[in-house]
Amino acid sequence: MTRDRIVRALVELLEDDEIDQISMAALARAANVAERTIFRHFPTRADLISAAGEWISANIFRLIPSSGPEDLSNGFRQACAQFDKHPRLAHAIAVSRVGRTARSEFRKQFIELSRDVLAPLTSGLSEKERRRAEAVVTYLDNVLAWHTLREEFGMSGQEVADTIQWAMDLVFDHLRRTAPDAGRTGES
Structure with missing residues:
Protein backbone atom coordinates (compact mmCIF):
# COMPACT_ATOMS: atom_id res chain seq x y z
CA MET A 1 0.00 0.00 0.00
CA THR A 2 2.79 2.42 0.86
CA ARG A 3 4.58 1.69 -2.40
CA ASP A 4 1.39 2.33 -4.37
CA ARG A 5 0.71 5.54 -2.42
CA ILE A 6 4.20 6.83 -3.29
CA VAL A 7 3.74 6.02 -6.99
CA ARG A 8 0.27 7.59 -7.07
CA ALA A 9 1.62 10.72 -5.38
CA LEU A 10 4.39 10.97 -7.99
CA ALA A 25 10.83 15.99 0.07
CA ALA A 26 7.84 17.17 -1.97
CA LEU A 27 7.03 13.58 -2.95
CA ALA A 28 7.27 12.47 0.68
CA ARG A 29 4.85 15.23 1.72
CA ALA A 30 2.42 14.35 -1.08
CA ALA A 31 2.53 10.63 -0.19
CA ASN A 32 2.43 11.37 3.55
CA VAL A 33 5.56 9.30 4.19
CA ALA A 34 9.12 9.96 5.31
CA GLU A 35 11.76 10.42 2.62
CA ARG A 36 13.58 7.32 3.90
CA THR A 37 10.38 5.34 3.25
CA ILE A 38 10.56 6.32 -0.41
CA PHE A 39 14.15 5.08 -0.61
CA ARG A 40 13.23 1.86 1.20
CA HIS A 41 10.71 1.08 -1.55
CA PHE A 42 12.66 2.69 -4.42
CA PRO A 43 16.44 2.61 -3.84
CA THR A 44 17.08 4.83 -6.87
CA ARG A 45 15.19 7.57 -8.66
CA ALA A 46 15.27 5.32 -11.75
CA ASP A 47 13.39 2.62 -9.80
CA LEU A 48 10.76 5.17 -8.81
CA ILE A 49 10.42 6.48 -12.36
CA SER A 50 10.12 2.96 -13.73
CA ALA A 51 7.39 2.09 -11.23
CA ALA A 52 5.53 5.31 -12.10
CA GLY A 53 5.79 4.46 -15.79
CA GLU A 54 4.37 0.99 -15.21
CA TRP A 55 1.54 2.43 -13.12
CA ILE A 56 0.69 5.05 -15.75
CA SER A 57 0.66 2.40 -18.49
CA ALA A 58 -1.54 0.08 -16.44
CA ASN A 59 -3.96 2.63 -15.02
CA ILE A 60 -4.20 5.72 -17.21
CA PHE A 61 -2.81 5.20 -20.72
CA ARG A 62 -3.60 1.53 -21.24
CA LEU A 63 -2.90 -0.63 -24.26
CA ILE A 64 -6.18 -0.88 -26.15
CA PRO A 65 -6.87 -4.31 -27.65
CA SER A 66 -7.16 -4.47 -31.43
CA SER A 67 -8.27 -7.25 -33.73
CA GLY A 68 -8.14 -5.44 -37.08
CA PRO A 69 -6.40 -2.45 -38.67
CA GLU A 70 -9.33 -0.09 -38.08
CA ASP A 71 -9.20 -0.98 -34.38
CA LEU A 72 -5.76 0.64 -34.28
CA SER A 73 -7.09 4.04 -35.34
CA ASN A 74 -10.12 3.67 -33.06
CA GLY A 75 -7.75 2.78 -30.23
CA PHE A 76 -5.72 5.90 -30.94
CA ARG A 77 -8.94 7.91 -30.81
CA GLN A 78 -9.62 6.48 -27.33
CA ALA A 79 -6.03 7.23 -26.32
CA CYS A 80 -6.42 10.85 -27.47
CA ALA A 81 -9.45 11.19 -25.20
CA GLN A 82 -7.30 9.99 -22.29
CA PHE A 83 -4.44 12.31 -23.27
CA ASP A 84 -6.94 15.20 -23.32
CA LYS A 85 -8.11 14.28 -19.80
CA HIS A 86 -4.49 14.28 -18.56
CA PRO A 87 -2.67 16.71 -20.87
CA ARG A 88 0.23 17.52 -18.54
CA LEU A 89 0.82 13.85 -17.83
CA ALA A 90 0.58 13.04 -21.55
CA HIS A 91 3.07 15.85 -22.20
CA ALA A 92 5.40 14.34 -19.59
CA ILE A 93 5.03 10.92 -21.18
CA ALA A 94 5.74 12.37 -24.62
CA VAL A 95 8.81 14.48 -23.94
CA SER A 96 10.46 13.65 -20.63
CA ARG A 97 12.92 11.05 -19.44
CA VAL A 98 10.19 9.52 -17.29
CA GLY A 99 8.06 9.38 -20.40
CA ARG A 100 10.63 7.43 -22.36
CA THR A 101 10.88 5.01 -19.45
CA ALA A 102 7.09 4.74 -19.18
CA ARG A 103 6.65 4.22 -22.90
CA SER A 104 9.43 1.69 -23.35
CA GLU A 105 7.67 -1.52 -22.32
CA PHE A 106 4.29 -0.23 -23.48
CA ARG A 107 5.66 0.48 -26.97
CA LYS A 108 7.23 -3.00 -27.21
CA GLN A 109 3.84 -4.54 -26.43
CA PHE A 110 2.08 -2.18 -28.82
CA ILE A 111 4.49 -2.95 -31.67
CA GLU A 112 3.84 -6.68 -31.23
CA LEU A 113 0.08 -6.12 -31.16
CA SER A 114 0.26 -3.91 -34.26
CA ARG A 115 2.39 -6.45 -36.10
CA ASP A 116 -0.22 -9.15 -35.43
CA VAL A 117 -3.13 -6.89 -36.38
CA LEU A 118 -1.45 -5.76 -39.60
CA ALA A 119 -0.39 -9.28 -40.64
CA PRO A 120 -3.40 -9.83 -42.96
CA LEU A 121 -2.42 -6.66 -44.86
CA THR A 122 1.33 -7.21 -44.83
CA SER A 123 1.77 -10.97 -45.21
CA GLY A 124 2.44 -10.78 -48.95
CA LEU A 125 4.94 -7.95 -48.71
CA SER A 126 8.70 -8.21 -48.77
CA GLU A 127 10.39 -8.00 -45.38
CA LYS A 128 11.45 -4.42 -46.10
CA GLU A 129 7.94 -3.31 -47.13
CA ARG A 130 6.30 -5.12 -44.20
CA ARG A 131 8.69 -3.50 -41.75
CA ARG A 132 8.11 -0.09 -43.31
CA ALA A 133 4.31 -0.43 -43.05
CA GLU A 134 4.49 -1.58 -39.42
CA ALA A 135 6.87 1.25 -38.57
CA VAL A 136 4.68 3.96 -40.11
CA VAL A 137 1.49 2.75 -38.42
CA THR A 138 3.08 2.37 -34.99
CA TYR A 139 4.81 5.73 -35.36
CA LEU A 140 1.50 7.43 -36.11
CA ASP A 141 -0.19 5.73 -33.15
CA ASN A 142 1.86 7.42 -30.47
CA VAL A 143 1.53 10.01 -27.71
CA LEU A 144 4.24 11.94 -29.55
CA ALA A 145 1.86 12.39 -32.51
CA TRP A 146 -0.82 13.75 -30.16
CA HIS A 147 1.70 16.07 -28.54
CA THR A 148 3.27 17.31 -31.77
CA LEU A 149 0.00 18.00 -33.59
CA ARG A 150 -1.39 19.84 -30.55
CA GLU A 151 1.76 21.89 -29.98
CA GLU A 152 2.76 22.65 -33.57
CA PHE A 153 -0.63 22.84 -35.27
CA GLY A 154 -2.92 23.83 -32.40
CA MET A 155 -5.18 20.81 -32.97
CA SER A 156 -7.62 19.52 -30.40
CA GLY A 157 -7.42 15.88 -29.36
CA GLN A 158 -10.39 15.16 -31.63
CA GLU A 159 -8.63 16.80 -34.59
CA VAL A 160 -5.47 14.83 -33.83
CA ALA A 161 -7.48 11.58 -33.76
CA ASP A 162 -9.17 12.47 -37.06
CA THR A 163 -5.83 13.32 -38.68
CA ILE A 164 -4.10 10.16 -37.52
CA GLN A 165 -7.08 8.03 -38.55
CA TRP A 166 -6.99 9.65 -42.01
CA ALA A 167 -3.26 8.90 -42.35
CA MET A 168 -3.68 5.31 -41.13
CA ASP A 169 -6.57 4.77 -43.53
CA LEU A 170 -4.34 5.91 -46.40
CA VAL A 171 -1.71 3.36 -45.38
CA PHE A 172 -4.31 0.58 -44.97
CA ASP A 173 -5.88 1.37 -48.36
CA HIS A 174 -2.46 1.36 -50.02
CA LEU A 175 -1.63 -2.00 -48.44
CA ARG A 176 -4.96 -3.48 -49.54
CA ARG A 177 -4.31 -2.33 -53.12
CA THR A 178 -0.68 -3.36 -53.39
CA ALA A 179 -0.03 -6.35 -51.12
CA PRO A 180 -0.58 -9.62 -53.00
CA ASP A 181 -2.34 -11.39 -50.11
CA ALA A 182 -3.89 -8.37 -48.36
CA GLY A 183 -7.12 -9.16 -46.61
CA ARG A 184 -7.05 -12.86 -47.47
CA THR A 185 -6.83 -14.53 -44.09
CA GLY A 186 -7.02 -18.27 -43.74
CA GLU A 187 -6.33 -18.99 -47.44
CA SER A 188 -3.41 -21.06 -48.68
Whole structure:
Protein backbone atom coordinates (compact mmCIF):
# COMPACT_ATOMS: atom_id res chain seq x y z
CA MET A 1 0.00 0.00 0.00
CA THR A 2 2.79 2.42 0.86
CA ARG A 3 4.58 1.69 -2.40
CA ASP A 4 1.39 2.33 -4.37
CA ARG A 5 0.71 5.54 -2.42
CA ILE A 6 4.20 6.83 -3.29
CA VAL A 7 3.74 6.02 -6.99
CA ARG A 8 0.27 7.59 -7.07
CA ALA A 9 1.62 10.72 -5.38
CA LEU A 10 4.39 10.97 -7.99
CA VAL A 11 1.88 10.59 -10.82
CA GLU A 12 -0.30 13.32 -9.29
CA LEU A 13 2.72 15.60 -8.99
CA LEU A 14 3.60 14.90 -12.63
CA GLU A 15 0.23 16.38 -13.59
CA ASP A 16 1.61 19.75 -12.43
CA ASP A 17 5.41 19.59 -12.57
CA GLU A 18 8.24 18.16 -14.63
CA ILE A 19 9.92 15.11 -13.08
CA ASP A 20 13.17 17.01 -12.50
CA GLN A 21 11.29 19.67 -10.52
CA ILE A 22 9.84 17.15 -8.05
CA SER A 23 12.01 16.78 -4.99
CA MET A 24 11.96 13.72 -2.77
CA ALA A 25 10.83 15.99 0.07
CA ALA A 26 7.84 17.17 -1.97
CA LEU A 27 7.03 13.58 -2.95
CA ALA A 28 7.27 12.47 0.68
CA ARG A 29 4.85 15.23 1.72
CA ALA A 30 2.42 14.35 -1.08
CA ALA A 31 2.53 10.63 -0.19
CA ASN A 32 2.43 11.37 3.55
CA VAL A 33 5.56 9.30 4.19
CA ALA A 34 9.12 9.96 5.31
CA GLU A 35 11.76 10.42 2.62
CA ARG A 36 13.58 7.32 3.90
CA THR A 37 10.38 5.34 3.25
CA ILE A 38 10.56 6.32 -0.41
CA PHE A 39 14.15 5.08 -0.61
CA ARG A 40 13.23 1.86 1.20
CA HIS A 41 10.71 1.08 -1.55
CA PHE A 42 12.66 2.69 -4.42
CA PRO A 43 16.44 2.61 -3.84
CA THR A 44 17.08 4.83 -6.87
CA ARG A 45 15.19 7.57 -8.66
CA ALA A 46 15.27 5.32 -11.75
CA ASP A 47 13.39 2.62 -9.80
CA LEU A 48 10.76 5.17 -8.81
CA ILE A 49 10.42 6.48 -12.36
CA SER A 50 10.12 2.96 -13.73
CA ALA A 51 7.39 2.09 -11.23
CA ALA A 52 5.53 5.31 -12.10
CA GLY A 53 5.79 4.46 -15.79
CA GLU A 54 4.37 0.99 -15.21
CA TRP A 55 1.54 2.43 -13.12
CA ILE A 56 0.69 5.05 -15.75
CA SER A 57 0.66 2.40 -18.49
CA ALA A 58 -1.54 0.08 -16.44
CA ASN A 59 -3.96 2.63 -15.02
CA ILE A 60 -4.20 5.72 -17.21
CA PHE A 61 -2.81 5.20 -20.72
CA ARG A 62 -3.60 1.53 -21.24
CA LEU A 63 -2.90 -0.63 -24.26
CA ILE A 64 -6.18 -0.88 -26.15
CA PRO A 65 -6.87 -4.31 -27.65
CA SER A 66 -7.16 -4.47 -31.43
CA SER A 67 -8.27 -7.25 -33.73
CA GLY A 68 -8.14 -5.44 -37.08
CA PRO A 69 -6.40 -2.45 -38.67
CA GLU A 70 -9.33 -0.09 -38.08
CA ASP A 71 -9.20 -0.98 -34.38
CA LEU A 72 -5.76 0.64 -34.28
CA SER A 73 -7.09 4.04 -35.34
CA ASN A 74 -10.12 3.67 -33.06
CA GLY A 75 -7.75 2.78 -30.23
CA PHE A 76 -5.72 5.90 -30.94
CA ARG A 77 -8.94 7.91 -30.81
CA GLN A 78 -9.62 6.48 -27.33
CA ALA A 79 -6.03 7.23 -26.32
CA CYS A 80 -6.42 10.85 -27.47
CA ALA A 81 -9.45 11.19 -25.20
CA GLN A 82 -7.30 9.99 -22.29
CA PHE A 83 -4.44 12.31 -23.27
CA ASP A 84 -6.94 15.20 -23.32
CA LYS A 85 -8.11 14.28 -19.80
CA HIS A 86 -4.49 14.28 -18.56
CA PRO A 87 -2.67 16.71 -20.87
CA ARG A 88 0.23 17.52 -18.54
CA LEU A 89 0.82 13.85 -17.83
CA ALA A 90 0.58 13.04 -21.55
CA HIS A 91 3.07 15.85 -22.20
CA ALA A 92 5.40 14.34 -19.59
CA ILE A 93 5.03 10.92 -21.18
CA ALA A 94 5.74 12.37 -24.62
CA VAL A 95 8.81 14.48 -23.94
CA SER A 96 10.46 13.65 -20.63
CA ARG A 97 12.92 11.05 -19.44
CA VAL A 98 10.19 9.52 -17.29
CA GLY A 99 8.06 9.38 -20.40
CA ARG A 100 10.63 7.43 -22.36
CA THR A 101 10.88 5.01 -19.45
CA ALA A 102 7.09 4.74 -19.18
CA ARG A 103 6.65 4.22 -22.90
CA SER A 104 9.43 1.69 -23.35
CA GLU A 105 7.67 -1.52 -22.32
CA PHE A 106 4.29 -0.23 -23.48
CA ARG A 107 5.66 0.48 -26.97
CA LYS A 108 7.23 -3.00 -27.21
CA GLN A 109 3.84 -4.54 -26.43
CA PHE A 110 2.08 -2.18 -28.82
CA ILE A 111 4.49 -2.95 -31.67
CA GLU A 112 3.84 -6.68 -31.23
CA LEU A 113 0.08 -6.12 -31.16
CA SER A 114 0.26 -3.91 -34.26
CA ARG A 115 2.39 -6.45 -36.10
CA ASP A 116 -0.22 -9.15 -35.43
CA VAL A 117 -3.13 -6.89 -36.38
CA LEU A 118 -1.45 -5.76 -39.60
CA ALA A 119 -0.39 -9.28 -40.64
CA PRO A 120 -3.40 -9.83 -42.96
CA LEU A 121 -2.42 -6.66 -44.86
CA THR A 122 1.33 -7.21 -44.83
CA SER A 123 1.77 -10.97 -45.21
CA GLY A 124 2.44 -10.78 -48.95
CA LEU A 125 4.94 -7.95 -48.71
CA SER A 126 8.70 -8.21 -48.77
CA GLU A 127 10.39 -8.00 -45.38
CA LYS A 128 11.45 -4.42 -46.10
CA GLU A 129 7.94 -3.31 -47.13
CA ARG A 130 6.30 -5.12 -44.20
CA ARG A 131 8.69 -3.50 -41.75
CA ARG A 132 8.11 -0.09 -43.31
CA ALA A 133 4.31 -0.43 -43.05
CA GLU A 134 4.49 -1.58 -39.42
CA ALA A 135 6.87 1.25 -38.57
CA VAL A 136 4.68 3.96 -40.11
CA VAL A 137 1.49 2.75 -38.42
CA THR A 138 3.08 2.37 -34.99
CA TYR A 139 4.81 5.73 -35.36
CA LEU A 140 1.50 7.43 -36.11
CA ASP A 141 -0.19 5.73 -33.15
CA ASN A 142 1.86 7.42 -30.47
CA VAL A 143 1.53 10.01 -27.71
CA LEU A 144 4.24 11.94 -29.55
CA ALA A 145 1.86 12.39 -32.51
CA TRP A 146 -0.82 13.75 -30.16
CA HIS A 147 1.70 16.07 -28.54
CA THR A 148 3.27 17.31 -31.77
CA LEU A 149 0.00 18.00 -33.59
CA ARG A 150 -1.39 19.84 -30.55
CA GLU A 151 1.76 21.89 -29.98
CA GLU A 152 2.76 22.65 -33.57
CA PHE A 153 -0.63 22.84 -35.27
CA GLY A 154 -2.92 23.83 -32.40
CA MET A 155 -5.18 20.81 -32.97
CA SER A 156 -7.62 19.52 -30.40
CA GLY A 157 -7.42 15.88 -29.36
CA GLN A 158 -10.39 15.16 -31.63
CA GLU A 159 -8.63 16.80 -34.59
CA VAL A 160 -5.47 14.83 -33.83
CA ALA A 161 -7.48 11.58 -33.76
CA ASP A 162 -9.17 12.47 -37.06
CA THR A 163 -5.83 13.32 -38.68
CA ILE A 164 -4.10 10.16 -37.52
CA GLN A 165 -7.08 8.03 -38.55
CA TRP A 166 -6.99 9.65 -42.01
CA ALA A 167 -3.26 8.90 -42.35
CA MET A 168 -3.68 5.31 -41.13
CA ASP A 169 -6.57 4.77 -43.53
CA LEU A 170 -4.34 5.91 -46.40
CA VAL A 171 -1.71 3.36 -45.38
CA PHE A 172 -4.31 0.58 -44.97
CA ASP A 173 -5.88 1.37 -48.36
CA HIS A 174 -2.46 1.36 -50.02
CA LEU A 175 -1.63 -2.00 -48.44
CA ARG A 176 -4.96 -3.48 -49.54
CA ARG A 177 -4.31 -2.33 -53.12
CA THR A 178 -0.68 -3.36 -53.39
CA ALA A 179 -0.03 -6.35 -51.12
CA PRO A 180 -0.58 -9.62 -53.00
CA ASP A 181 -2.34 -11.39 -50.11
CA ALA A 182 -3.89 -8.37 -48.36
CA GLY A 183 -7.12 -9.16 -46.61
CA ARG A 184 -7.05 -12.86 -47.47
CA THR A 185 -6.83 -14.53 -44.09
CA GLY A 186 -7.02 -18.27 -43.74
CA GLU A 187 -6.33 -18.99 -47.44
CA SER A 188 -3.41 -21.06 -48.68
